[in-house]
Amino acid sequence: MDEGLIARRYARALYRYALEEKVAEEVYEAMKAFDANAYSHPDLHRALGNPMLAPEKKERLIVAAIGREPGEALLKFIRLLITNHRETYMRLISFVYQKIYREANGIVKVNILTAEELPAEAMERIKAFVKRQTSKAIEFVHNVDSSILGGFILQVGSRQLDASLRKELKDIGLKLLGQGY
Amino acid sequence: MMKANEISDILEMQLKEVDVRRDFEEVGTVMEVGDGVAHVFGLEGVQANELVEFENGVRGIAMNLEESNVGVILMTAEDRVKENFRVKRTGSIASIKVGEGLLGRVINTLGDPIDGAGPIQGDLIQLPLDRKAPGVIYRQPVKEPLQTGIKAVDSMIPIGRGQRELIIGDRQTGKTTIAVDTIINQRKNFDKGDPVYCIYVAIGQKASSVAMLVNILRERGAMDYTVVVSASASDSAAMRYYAPFAGAAIGEYFRDSGRHALVVYDDLSKQAVAYREISLILRRPSGREAYPGDIFYLHSRLLERAARIISNDEVAATMNDLPDVLKPMVKGGGSLTALPVIETQAGDVSAYIPTNVISITDGQIFLETGLFHEGIRPAINVGISVSRVGGNAQLKPMKKIAGTLKIDQAQYRELESFSKFGGDMDPVTAMVIDKGRKNARLLIQPQHAPMLVEEEIAVIYCGTKGLLKDVALARVAEFEKFFLDVLRSHHREDVLMPLSKGVLDDKMSAVLEKVAEDAAQRFKE
Numbered sequence: 001m002d003e004g005l006i007a008r009r010y011a012r013a014l015y016r017y018a019l020e021e022k023v024a025e026e027v028y029e030a031m032k033a034f035d036a037n038a039y040s041h042p043d044l045h046r047a048l049g050n051p052m053l054a055p056e057k058k059e060r061l062i063v064a065a066i067g068r069e070p071g072e073a074l075l076k077f078i079r080l081l082i083t084n085h086r087e088t089y090m091r092l093i094s095f096v097y098q099k100i101y102r103e104a105n106g107i108v109k110v111n112i113l114t115a116e117e118l119p120a121e122a123m124e125r126i127k128a129f130v131k132r133q134t135s136k137a138i139e140f141v142h143n144v145d146s147s148i149l150g151g152f153i154l155q156v157g158s159r160q161l162d163a164s165l166r167k168e169l170k171d172i173g174l175k176l177l178g179q180g181y
Numbered sequence: 182m183m184k185a186n187e188i189s190d191i192l193e194m195q196l197k198e199v200d201v202r203r204d205f206e207e208v209g210t211v212m213e214v215g216d217g218v219a220h221v222f223g224l225e226g227v228q229a230n231e232l233v234e235f236e237n238g239v240r241g242i243a244m245n246l247e248e249s250n251v252g253v254i255l256m257t258a259e260d261r262v263k264e265n266f267r268v269k270r271t272g273s274i275a276s277i278k279v280g281e282g283l284l285g286r287v288i289n290t291l292g293d294p295i296d297g298a299g300p301i302q303g304d305l306i307q308l309p310l311d312r313k314a315p316g317v318i319y320r321q322p323v324k325e326p327l328q329t330g331i332k333a334v335d336s337m338i339p340i341g342r343g344q345r346e347l348i349i350g351d352r353q354t355g356k357t358t359i360a361v362d363t364i365i366n367q368r369k370n371f372d373k374g375d376p377v378y379c380i381y382v383a384i385g386q387k388a389s390s391v392a393m394l395v396n397i398l399r400e401r402g403a404m405d406y407t408v409v410v411s412a413s414a415s416d417s418a419a420m421r422y423y424a425p426f427a428g429a430a431i432g433e434y435f436r437d438s439g440r441h442a443l444v445v446y447d448d449l450s451k452q453a454v455a456y457r458e459i460s461l462i463l464r465r466p467s468g469r470e471a472y473p474g475d476i477f478y479l480h481s482r483l484l485e486r487a488a489r490i491i492s493n494d495e496v497a498a499t500m501n502d503l504p505d506v507l508k509p510m511v512k513g514g515g516s517l518t519a520l521p522v523i524e525t526q527a528g529d530v531s532a533y534i535p536t537n538v539i540s541i542t543d544g545q546i547f548l549e550t551g552l553f554h555e556g557i558r559p560a561i562n563v564g565i566s567v568s569r570v571g572g573n574a575q576l577k578p579m580k581k582i583a584g585t586l587k588i589d590q591a592q593y594r595e596l597e598s599f600s601k602f603g604g605d606m607d608p609v610t611a612m613v614i615d616k617g618r619k620n621a622r623l624l625i626q627p628q629h630a631p632m633l634v635e636e637e638i639a640v641i642y643c644g645t646k647g648l649l650k651d652v653a654l655a656r657v658a659e660f661e662k663f664f665l666d667v668l669r670s671h672h673r674e675d676v677l678m679p680l681s682k683g684v685l686d687d688k689m690s691a692v693l694e695k696v697a698e699d700a701a702q703r704f705k706e
Contacts, residue, residue: 003220003464004250042264045213092212095222096249158223159205160269170238 004096007089011096014077015104021073028101030066030074031094037065038091049088058082062090108136111155113143115164130156209251211235211266217259217417218244218462221251221268230274230311236267242275242419245463252463254419256291277427279434280305284378287395287409290420290427295411296395306506308434310426313502314485321491323543326574327377327443327518330366330631331359333559333624336583336641337590338546338566341574342377342441342516343489347538349523349530350548354560356522358628359546360445361394363520364403366631367443371406377518378435379407380444382428385421385451388413397629418462421455429486432517436490437500439512444487448522449480453534470533480521480534481541487519530565544568557621558628563590576634578685582642586620589645593617612650620644622657635680636665639693648697656704664700672696 018024038044044065048058062078063070070078081087102109110130112118118126123142130138133156150165209223219241227233227243233253234240239261245252255262277292282303287296294301323341340346340363348356364379371377381398383391391411398404408431412424425446435442446452453476460473468474490497490513497513523538528549530539539545544567553560572580596614600606606614623644626632632640640661643649652660668677676689 002247002250004247008249039265045264092222092250095210095212099249155208156205158207158209158225160208160267161205162269163204 003089004092006086007092007096010077010081010086010089011093011100014074014093014097015100017077018073023071023073024101026071027074028098030068030070031097031101033068034062034066034090035094035098037067038094041065045088045091048090055082058087062087102139106136107139108134108157109139109141109155111141111143111153113145113148113153113155113164115144115146115148115150115152117144118142126152126154130154207270209233209268211262211264211268212250214262214264214266216462217255217419218459219253219255219262219266219268221253222249224251224268224270227251227270228274232271232273232275233268234271235262236269237261240271241268242423244459245465254417254422254459254463256417256419256423259417275310275423276307277310277430278305279308279431283408283431284406285404285408287391287411288427289416290410290412290424292427306434306504308430308504308507310423310430311482312430312433312486312504314482315488315490316501319488319491319497319500321489322573323489323516323570324573325489325516326571326576326634327363327441328366328631328634329359329363330633330637331362331559332626332632332637332640333561333563334359334363334546335575335634335637336579336624337563337587338544338561338568339571339575339579340518340520340568341489341571342518343487344544344568344570344574345484345487345519345521345542346568346571347521347523347542347545348548349525349535349539349545350560351525351528351550354548354550354553355558355628356524356548357394357447359548359559360447360520360522361397362629362631363443364398364407364445365401365629367406368402369633370441375441376406377441377443378432379403380428380431380442381407381409382425382444382446383409383411383413384424384446384448385412385414385455386447388415401629418455418458422452422459425449425452425483429483429517429519432519433486434507436488436515436517437497437503437507437512438510439490439494439497439515441516441518443518443520446483446519446521448524449483449538450524450534453479472533476534477537477541480538484519484521484538484541487517489516490514543570556625558625563587564594576638576683578680578683579634579638579641581685582638582645586641586645589613590617590620590624593621615650616644616647618654619649619652619657622654623649623661625658633677633681635677636668638680638685639668639676640665642690642693643697646694646697648694648701651701651706652704653706660700660704663703664697667696667700668693 018027047061059078059082112126148164148166151163153164154161207224207226209221211219212222213220229246231243232240233243239258241253241255243251244254280303282301286294286301289295323343325342327340327342329335329340348359350356364381367377367379391413395409398407410424410428412420428444428446432442432444453472456479457472461467465473492514494513498511521538523535525535547562547566548560549562552562593613596610600614623640649657672692676692679689
């Protein structure tokens, strides 16, 4: 079964409806917030799939995960989703919605992960580098994760450039062991 | 700890060196993971069967490709992949490292040794697990025999090099024994310097059974030319699903370099179950017995890879789907023989998987519990066992002598079941039954004791010519032993040697008859 199809249809319907209601951007922001919270709380997905949880509670759960006033249009959408028992697809729908929105508005999302906080000057240089690569509007997200040891991981859309020390060390290790793919 | 300015220096240096096309890799995010399958968002350009790597180094294979969802099956460490993990493409498809160093080793589906004897030595090349079978023009008819060393098989259900012969039967009927005896029997070819390399693929078996089997092979000196691929019952479904493909890839390495190989898939019903497991978790629609719709294709594409390659080197070099690494060593005339094993439930050959595999293979050896308990071992049911192409590959004298043996034995079985009702029998029927009974005794063979083909021919000659009519039924085995002893000590040069080369003339027949007659006198009723 093509499960992506379900999410795609819901996301497309939501995008068209949001456009009509002129709230596409708010919904986009809400989806990003939901995504971030779902990322930090993997249990959310399991809770949404729990049949013991009443629909109202699931609605409250999703709204809480969005972390802000969802707005009339999105609330309606959440209710429709719960009525149709598709609440477990919320995460995938949020992904697809963001993708649709970005494509429609010519935005490219750029994630940068570093081991430490970067000085503003270094950030600017990276931004300039990315801007040279694309003509689209850029949405920057900067995260810090010390487990990459050093260097950076740059993700542009669904492509990533792994220039972290962790990866380099791993490559050296594999080379020494004589293992590749 | 790194200083911030150091980081930016590195950044700048690296940014200058970045080759945008090459260094950027495609990534996705794990949405959901469970039961050995991860659903991934992203990875838009991923290919079917491509290896993907999770951020902690665990690898998986992309199986389900949907627009915004990729189903990835995990080979190992299923519990180490978590939601929100980043996944990246590797650009290579699932493959295994193959080389001469594998001989004598026990490996898992990924090609890693699991026998505790250190890393695999020697040159290894990477071959894809899943590869298209050779096309029509790269093949040649099966015409060279693959001796199993089992009288009943070599005489009635002969197997040729490049053939696919199914071994089917209930549990505990000796399926594995036939396969193992065939492997052990290849020792002679190895000693002669014309080896048939063997690959034994254990799928979903107990690790203890595999260990026992490896011991048997080692004791009989069969590990010198054998590779054991094991995906035991505790391995993931993905490992069990891919194990036969790994075996086929190793077999193809020998086949395409102009050598002969034999691969045993023990057993494909367990592989089908592993594939069903994966398919259901991937939420693919299920069909009969909950198997997915492409279960037939799974087995047909695997067994099609068994082939006899054309002997012309130039044509063989242009073979379809030949991996680049294999191209320098391609030679014609090689073969890959497959002995798939299927376990039936209560002798039901009309279940889904058995019928599928029966229709794919070039014949089947059907083993029965009843016969096994009667002491007829190997417990081959002659009536429904068949070899569709092996007849052309039999040695001439064997073909001549054993030509009617199969029909005679099938007829005897029927007559015998009638005679159980009692009543008088006409002398002709009584004779047919007596001959059949003695032939059945003659075809009994202890396990792990394969015979030389010339001795097989000599023994079966006695059976089909009715030279045992005076021998007591209980003393057939003694007769056989004595008969062979005499031949070995007195007629090695004039009978056994020519027989092994495929010659049988009147003079030799006369010798055989004379020796048999003398022996029969000794073991009279």
